Amino acid sequence: MSDLGRxxxxxxxxxxxxxxxxxxxxxxxxxxxRALLPxxxxxxxxxxxxxxxVRVLGPASAALGAWVALREHRLGYLRGLxxxxxxxxxxxxxxxxxxxxxxxxxxxxxxxxxxxxxxxxAGHPQVIGLLAGALxxxxxxxxxxxxxxAVPRLPTVAAAAAVTCLWGIARPxxxxxxxxxxxxxxxxxxxxxxxxxxxxxxLWSLGLGTLLVTCYLWSVTRRTRLAVPIVxxxxxxxxxxxxxxxxxxxxxxxxxxxxxxxQWPLTVCVHPALRTALPSLEAALTPLAxxxxxxxxxxxxxxHRPDSDFPRPMRGVVYIHLRDLSPGYEHRAEQExxxxxxxxxxxxxxxxxxxxxxxxxxxxxxxxxxxxxxTDVAAARAFARWAxxxxxxxxxxxxxxxxxxxxxxxxxxxx
Amino acid sequence: xxxxxxTIVARDMGIRRGGRWILRPTTFGITSGVIGLAGPPCxxxxxxxxxxxxxxxxSVGTLELxxxxxxGPAGQRAVCARLGLLPDRFGWAAGVTAREYVSYAAYxxxxxxxxxxxxxxxxxxSDAAELEMDMLPxxxxxxxxxxxxxxxxxxxxxxxxxxxSIAEPDRDELIGLIRExxxxxxxxxxxxxxxxxxxxxxxxxxxxxxxxxxxVPRSWSRVPAGV
Numbered sequence: 001m002s003d004l005g006r007x008x009x010x011x012x013x014x015x016x017x018x019x020x021x022x023x024x025x026x027x028x029x030x031x032x033x034r035a036l037l038p039x040x041x042x043x044x045x046x047x048x049x050x051x052x053x054v055r056v057l058g059p060a061s062a063a064l065g066a067w068v069a070l071r072e073h074r075l076g077y078l079r080g081l082x083x084x085x086x087x088x089x090x091x092x093x094x095x096x097x098x099x100x101x102x103x104x105x106x107x108x109x110x111x112x113x114x115x116x117x118x119x120x121x122a123g124h125p126q127v128i129g130l131l132a133g134a135l136x137x138x139x140x141x142x143x144x145x146x147x148x149x150a151v152p153r154l155p156t157v158a159a160a161a162a163v164t165c166l167w168g169i170a171r172p173x174x175x176x177x178x179x180x181x182x183x184x185x186x187x188x189x190x191x192x193x194x195x196x197x198x199x200x201x202x203l204w205s206l207g208l209g210t211l212l213v214t215c216y217l218w219s220v221t222r223r224t225r226l227a228v229p230i231v232x233x234x235x236x237x238x239x240x241x242x243x244x245x246x247x248x249x250x251x252x253x254x255x256x257x258x259x260x261x262x263q264w265p266l267t268v269c270v271h272p273a274l275r276t277a278l279p280s281l282e283a284a285l286t287p288l289a290x291x292x293x294x295x296x297x298x299x300x301x302x303x304h305r306p307d308s309d310f311p312r313p314m315r316g317v318v319y320i321h322l323r324d325l326s327p328g329y330e331h332r333a334e335q336e337x338x339x340x341x342x343x344x345x346x347x348x349x350x351x352x353x354x355x356x357x358x359x360x361x362x363x364x365x366x367x368x369x370x371x372x373x374x375t376d377v378a379a380a381r382a383f384a385r386w387a388x389x390x391x392x393x394x395x396x397x398x399x400x401x402x403x404x405x406x407x408x409x410x411x412x413x414x415x
Numbered sequence: 416x417x418x419x420x421x422t423i424v425a426r427d428m429g430i431r432r433g434g435r436w437i438l439r440p441t442t443f444g445i446t447s448g449v450i451g452l453a454g455p456p457c458x459x460x461x462x463x464x465x466x467x468x469x470x471x472x473x474s475v476g477t478l479e480l481x482x483x484x485x486x487g488p489a490g491q492r493a494v495c496a497r498l499g500l501l502p503d504r505f506g507w508a509a510g511v512t513a514r515e516y517v518s519y520a521a522y523x524x525x526x527x528x529x530x531x532x533x534x535x536x537x538x539x540x541s542d543a544a545e546l547e548m549d550m551l552p553x554x555x556x557x558x559x560x561x562x563x564x565x566x567x568x569x570x571x572x573x574x575x576x577x578x579x580s581i582a583e584p585d586r587d588e589l590i591g592l593i594r595e596x597x598x599x600x601x602x603x604x605x606x607x608x609x610x611x612x613x614x615x616x617x618x619x620x621x622x623x624x625x626x627x628x629x630x631v632p633r634s635w636s637r638v639p640a641g642v
Contacts, residue, residue: 075506
């Protein structure tokens with residue numbers, strides 16, 4: 001083994017890689033798992049999950065950096081009075097810390113990528129997003145290490161973790177949420193991260209990390225030739241900050257896609273990121289479609305739309321807005337369709353309060369829910385007694401009143 | 416008095432920390448031999464030692480070591496290869512053996528590998544070289560520290576309270592070793608009495624002033640330093 005190899009092996013013990021990497025990777029994986037949309041396999045959301053993991057990994061990595069710097073301080077008498085460059089020791093430390101942090105990050109990224117690949121993925125892998133996350137993590141590490149070098153005291157470790165954690169969760173201005181790691185919790189289907197913004201964020205992190213390291217190296221070596229990288233890094237940080245400021249909190253852009261559909265017995269079309277939901281949506285919505293057949297509210301096509309998109313209803317088409325596939329999503333889709341059957345204007349009228357209760361009774365049947373308690377017990381008992389076929393016939397004749405929440409007790413006493 | 420061939424020359428050098436003088440501006444020169452520096456804990460003794468070893472900068476005045484002005488980076492670079500420092504309660508990386516510890520120091524001193532074996536032998540550490548530093552008794556640990564400090568054969572060595580944790584029977588042997596470390600060795604202790612008898616000159620820090628004790632029994636100093 002070379003002399004440098006021996007030194008690196010001794011220095012590596014201070015970074016405790018066999019403990020630090022698993023702990024960091026576990027923290028990052030938990031954060032990424034919590035950030036991933038349940039049931040959704042979408043590459044842009046995978047990048048958002050990586051940023052979420054960096055928001056947790058970063059402070060932990062900064063604390064580790066400060067801790068290593070603190071322990072390095074005890075060896076300053078060996079490394080400080082050196083014929084080698086005084087920058088050598090800190091650079092070796094930063095390299096080892098970087099390896100530890102990036103190894104943990106690679107583990108988390110592998111976990112996120114495998115999870116996205118195992119489910120049916122949608123969108124395109126954003127390699128620049130992966131890079132931006134890695135560079136941001138390195139900046140956290142540099143900040144932690146340099147703060148430990150500047151103030152080699154035990155509270156510095158906690159302070160480095162606290163300050164960097166605060167940066168991840170609270171920013172001074174709205175646009176600063178676009179600075180790495182961006183405050184994007186989830187990327188929902190239909191939207192995507194803007195590649196140019198990810199590039200700017202990667203450059204910002206690269207510039208800031210380079211600026212911090214070169215400024216520190218200048219402080220210990222006083223080499224004038226470091227002025228060039230310092231000025232260049234400062235320019236990169238300034239330009240990217242101004243550019244990000246100009247974006248005014250618009251991290252997402254509409255993303256082109258093609259629906260994934262299931263054609264029989266209903267046509268159900270969803271964003272490809274949610275294609276695993278097709279069989280259960282089909283199974284859940286078919287009874288509703290059957291019950292509504294023959295009424296003006298009947299439908300043969302279900303379309304998944306973006307959250308903010310409520311197109312004009314077309315005959316035979318209903319729209320659902322699903323953000324993720326967390327438990328109960330089929331029922332939420334049913335409820336959304338059922339609510340769309342009602343006239344919000346008349347149903348919101350207090351004069352129709354009694355009609356709203358009768359409508360709720362019918363809605364409970366449509367959604368296979370427990371019927372509500374009605375003061376008109378006779379109507380409730382009558383409706384409960386009817387067979388499925390009779391209820392469908394009844395709905396065809398009373399749909400207009402159901403739609404406008406103007407059902408009456410005598411509507412349930414017809415033969 | 417400052418001789419032309421002084422190893423350490425301080426002119427109006429003062430050290431301030433936290434708004435107070437640790438060492439008021441003072442002028443002194445040290446040529447060679449073993450120099451004692453006494454002062455109670457928190458008297459600024461370690462700060463003065465670190466300043467002399469170029470790890471800190473003096474607040475005022477100038478400092479020359481081995482003929483170089485070390486208040487600037489160029490002078491520091493010129494002399495750092497010729498200096499050695501062993502702090503009070505010196506540290507080492509956890510789990511390292513004595514040989515790894517000295518090799519680690521040797522790498523940063525850009526010293527060839529055979530120098531490690533040579534100094535381990537010279538400090539009678541060959542048998543303990545593969546033992547972990549944590550396992551060594553205090554005197555062997557100090558020998559390892561001295562070996563790491565002097566693996567590059569420095570001209571000027573600073574030792575901060577090296578004998579503080581050494582039992583009496585081992586002290587005389589280690590004092591002999593310390594006197595042979597380099598042409599000029601600066602040693603500190605909490606009390607001037609611990610330094611008299613074997614140091615060639617003894618200074619004390621009293622109320623941020625450096626005062627030389629004029630009466631130093633010269634039993635040990637008959638042995639020439641830096642042999």
